[in-house]
Amino acid sequence: MSALVLDHVVKRFGALRAADDVSLAIEDKELHAIIGPNGAGKTTLIGLVTGELVPNGGRISMQGQDITDWTVPRRAQAGLARSFQITRLCEGFSAEDNVALAVQAKLGHSFRFLRNARKEPALREPARAALQRVDLLDRADRLVGELSHGEKRQLELAIALASEPRLLLLDEPMAGMGQEESQRMVALLAGLKGKITIVLIEHDMDAVFSLADRISVLVAGRVIKTGPAEAVRSDAAVRSAYLGGEA
């Protein structure tokens, strides 16, 4: 069963068709990259998958379940985790607090009023484990504002991992990173590959082609090609519409 299926999904903004009859199937445990030039509709696609945008037509399903009408939190609860292109973290909180919030979400409702959440091992231990996975444990007590850009991106990933997702949606995780930071992120993702289904949206072509099992190319709201890295690289349509255009 596919981890995520988009079936003839359409999203219009006025006259603009930001998602134009998109059909896509992401297989279980696959690392699937989505690439495309600016304005191709990648952000719209993420919005549609996470539930922040409501499609004008078509269906979306996850693990065989139709989630088209589900809210953002409900999809998250069902195992969809994401990172943001521009880091969105709770500023006044420490790195560990941020991750613990995701752990807490995973544990169900949070209507517990009197126990100090910062002292609950059930929240803090998994949070520290997630920080460990992204090599950020030594920065656990730092406030988000004190972290470097690269560290914030790692933290984003830790938050996403902490909820033990079935499907991980990464929105340009390398954006704005230096070479060294990018390499560390690629290594992190390589370590995750095959363990969770990952949808990776990324501009860094080297990263994409070295990591992805399959790649989909989005141009002007349409998927023009889906296939393994080599097939995409050699596809004439892709080359002319996108890779060629850039080269």
Added chain:
Amino acid sequence: MTDRWKLLRSILIVAAAVALIALPFVAAMLGSTYAITLATRLLIYAMVATGLNLILGYGGLVSFGHAAYFGLGGYTVAILAFHLGEGTSILGFPGTNEALVAWPLAMVVSGLAALVFGALSLRTSGVYFIMITLAFAQMTYYVFVALKYYGGDDGLSLARRNTLGGARIVDAQTFYFVCLALLALVIGVVQRMTVSRFGMVLSGARADERRMMAIGYSPYRYRLTAFVIAGMTAGLGGALWANLARFVSPDMMAWTKSGDFLAMAILGGLTSIAGPVIGAAAFILIESTLSGLTEYWQVIFGPIVVAVALFAPRGLWGMLAGKQER
């Protein structure tokens, strides 16, 4: 947070607690019962501001109608006492003068109102939220102004204070300690809430709503819960106020009162537990001193409020704490 600041903070808190406990005795020694009355007023406002701070400071929700819940709490106590005096019943229940019945009921009434108003208001955000909370408070205000049976805008007097477990709370000192104990309880509960799972979600949703939704929370439910808790706290404050003033009137729900509560919370410092208490104290002391000093008190008080908004966004406690807390 440095150890020096931690020590200083502990000393300050202990000193404040000692001062609050000693105050009535000192006042009695100096023969100034007024100081006790004033301090009781302060405690009650501090309680309301503490509740408000939960949604304002931690939840980031600017409720411009908090006076409505304060007023409803006060009216609950007054109406129950009124029916006891008249020997009539309300909705099938006889009136009562027992605090153990009236005060929880005041919290229930205010909480229910907050539940209904909050459920509708929280569909909006930003300025819309500010204005819709104001609108609900105004509606409540006008209803009580027109409620002739309960005195309309002339208000309703209480013949005597509520009894507490059958015992009368006659003197100002006892009532002061009742208020102090309840304030301590409210502060304790709110303080624990802010670091609980619930509080973490509430603060998280203020910091970044989209992020919180992306990891699986619907902020609405948590905000509504906080809104109701804040409303209930205001209701308890109103119930105590009715006992202090032995009088309630729609004036308790006026929009300017909501503005006063906001000013108190901000003046002291949001997202701190000490803030609302300091804010309420400063607000009351400044306002009553100024209006005793000059009839044109507004000309001085207004700019003070402006200055706080402009130059002390973290309030008095924030200024004191400097960079130590955020």
Added chain:
Amino acid sequence: MIFKALTTAGAALLVMTTAAAAQVKIGFITTLSTPAGYLGEDARDGFNLAVDEEGGKLGGTPVQVIVEDDKLRPADGKQIADKFLQSDKIKLFSGIIFSNVAGAVVPGILEADGIYVSPNAGPSPFAGKDCNANYYVTSWQNDNLHESAGALAKKLGYKNMVLLAPNYQAGKDAITGFRRLYGGGVIEEIYTSLDQTDFSAEMAKIRSLKPDAVFQFHPGGQGIAFLKQWAQSGLKDQIAMVVAAPSLDQRIAAAAGDAAIGIRATAHWNVDFPNEANKAFVAGFRKKYNREATIYASQGYDTAKLIGAALKATGGKLDDKAFRTAMLKADVKLTRGAFKFGPNQHPIQDWYEIKAVKAADGSVALETVGKVLENHGDAYAKDCKL
């Protein structure tokens, strides 16, 4: 023997000087901010004028008048009263303009054995079953305002009236009071809302109802707005209007200008009363404050005079029955003329018809036309057991 006489005389002298020096503090809680601030300002200035005339004394007793703004908030008034009672040890109070503030403040003062002399508000509970030996009203029982207007409407022969008042307690009391002595037909009672400033809907309705006269009770700014809109709508030339004193005081008339001319009101005082006390007051007020006296100023002044008369009789003492006896005698010439306290310690006095006319200098003046009610008390006195 001589020594003894001397010491006695000395003691007596001592008593006299201390009595003369013992200053009486008067707590004057009144409304100075909010749109209604001018009412409290006038009452205070009238009161202070009487004190100034005696060089800081009332009835020979030095007094200190401590004024504080109640902000038209009952709870604030109560707080100030607590401070005055407990901190400043004040026993004698006055100044409250509004009934809702009085309702919150007065019980606390009376319980603390204080004395309250009201220069304006006279709510009905304190005139009837809740009357108190230490509570005096020098102005009116609230209903008097509207009863006199009702009596005037009856005297003028109106048969079909529309009555308007705001939808709150004082407004409802106004209509009840008016109907008590009016006795004629009422086509409709219209209730406006608390902060309403536009009355075009009501006026269109009045036009369609075709009454022969209208009674409206809108104090302060609402009253000004009503008069202006009434004149603009053209109804002023077709339908007569009778109002109570708070809807046509000197300030309202001045602010409404020509829109007020021809409107009739009733009052127990007017600036043109020819008695000597009033002439002196009006001239003194103008000299000291450089503005015209108002009904609120006259009430402040008369209140001070009544307190002065009582202090004179008791030698400045407040804490015995003598003060009450002296107070109830009301042995002083007031600006309004004849005055005595009824059994509930509320006024028994005359009410006059007042009309707004154009003065020689083009401004609006209130002119006394004639008497409407004589020795008028109130309907609640019978419920008062004192």
Added chain:
Amino acid sequence: MELFIEQSLNGLQLGLTIFLLAAGLTLVFGIMGVINLAHGSLFMVGAYGAALTAAKTGSWILGIAGGLAASALTGFLVEVAIVRRLYHRDHLYQVLATFGLILFFNGLVALLVGRAPLLMETPKALSGFVEILPGIPYPTYRLAVMAVGLTVALGLWLFIARTRTGMLIRAGSTNRSMVAALGVDIGRLYTLVFSLGAMLAGLAGLMVGPIRSVQIGMGEQVLILTFLVIVIGGIGSIRGAFVGSILIGLVDTLGRAYLPSLFKVFLTGSIADGLAGTLSSILIYLVMAVVLVVRPRGLFPVSE
């Protein structure tokens, strides 16, 4: 039927009066994102400026000039001294600071001018009536107020849609840095807009002066109503403010006109009066609550 037409006209008139005040408020919010509770104070300043100037000079035309000048100048000073420090701040601090300003202005007017309400009469030229329907005279002055309201609506629309400054304002509200990149001093643009908003508030104040009472606190009575209107319309939208104003004007007027008789159909006199009075007091708030529950960002939401 004639009465209904007259009442509808009254509602329209009230709506246009509110619009005068709402236009400036929504303009300032839409462009700078500032909630200005002191807008009511500027309304008061306009009325006081006009009343005092007219009393001094005996000319109502000079009075208008005086009122506009006083409110624009006050707005300018308030922007320079206070409001410009609030542009990037949370709404909470804007509410608090401008709440403080209300207190200040009320106290200041009491101190400088005195507490008694001021005289402000209808200009002689506008004091008559026009027979709009047979047997129904309508005050000329109110028609003038309506005309001014419509003119302001049209003028603002033209200003924003057609002029260079208007274009900058539109751009500035969505893209500060773009406007700054064009070499426009955005600080000065904001000062200008705020002063303009203040002048509109002053215009509203001096227009209603002859209808209502020129007194301390006159701004707060209408302030909440004005906020209601711009919130219903969608904050920042001039069109929304216009529609909201007319809606509230009509609802308020027709509610007061017809609710009592409606209630009397099935209730006895005094209870009906009481209920109808209460309901008509809260009707406008109810309308706003319903609008916001259904459309949380108002009737004409302005995109961010």
